[in-house]
Amino acid sequence: MPNVIYIQVISGFSDITKEETVKGKGGKLNKINKVVGHNPVIDETMVFPLFEDLKMEVGSTMSSFADMFHGISDMINLGSGYFAGATGTTTTGIQNLTNIFDVPRWQKTNPLKFNVTLPFFTIQDAVYDVYDPMVRIMNLTILSKVGGKGSQTWSVPGFSAATINQTFKGAGKDSKSIAEASSTAAKYSSKSAKLVAIKIPGIMTIPLAIIESAHPTWSKQVVSINNGAGVSPLWGKLDCSIIGIYPALSSDFNGGV
Secondary structure, X not given: OOOEEEEEEEEEEEEEEEEEXXXXXXXXXXXXXXXXXXXXXXXXXEEEEOOOOOOEEOOEXXXXXXXXXXXXXXXXXXXXXXXXXXXXXXXXHHXXXXXXXXXXXXXXXXXXXXXXXXXXXXXXXXXXXXXXXXXXXXXXXXXXXXXXXXXXXXXXXXOOHHHHHHHOOOOOOOOHXXXXXXXXXXXXXXXXXXXXXXXXXXXXXXXXXXXXXXXXXXXXXXEEEOOOOEEEEOEEEEXXXXXXXXXXXHHHOOOOO
């Protein structure tokens, strides 16, 4: 029996509020609801079987300590070369110093990334089962018109300075629960950024991710729709590249619970 992947489409974020008491004019105490974060609003959950083995990119980017001090590596190499050229030898101290500055140093942890093939089969209706859900996922990776028919504004995948900036308004740090909420959804956008949440039972959960690409394959077999007025592919598949929007965490690999 194949494993499955859950893809939850996030349509936006709802406010997390906390009641606070503040002093108004004349020292009067007023109670207000302060926005301290955001929770993702799940618009749709899709479930797909995994027929192929799953490979993931997990790791960090490394640099050296020499990179922290501009020019020091060249100075060490120059000094080592000068000493060796003058004496025909080198010393343990010089080699140890070179090794220390060349030791791999953590620079950043990369987001978790993987490729997956999502299958679509006609069960009852080819448009409902195949065409429409394929297009919905494809739309998460491309431009989408915002507004009415004559609008010239398009929503882009991923984040912009405007969408990230809005998420920091009212981010709370007062309690563990608030901090946990703000560490995921609240630090990102309350506007549409075309986000998804990913869960693979037994493996991992990614609370916020982006589908970078979704390459469609449409079947050459078609079926009639609308009483013969048109046709729709009988089956299809999407070869998707999915990447988390924050550095991979050990807590992502929680068995998909």
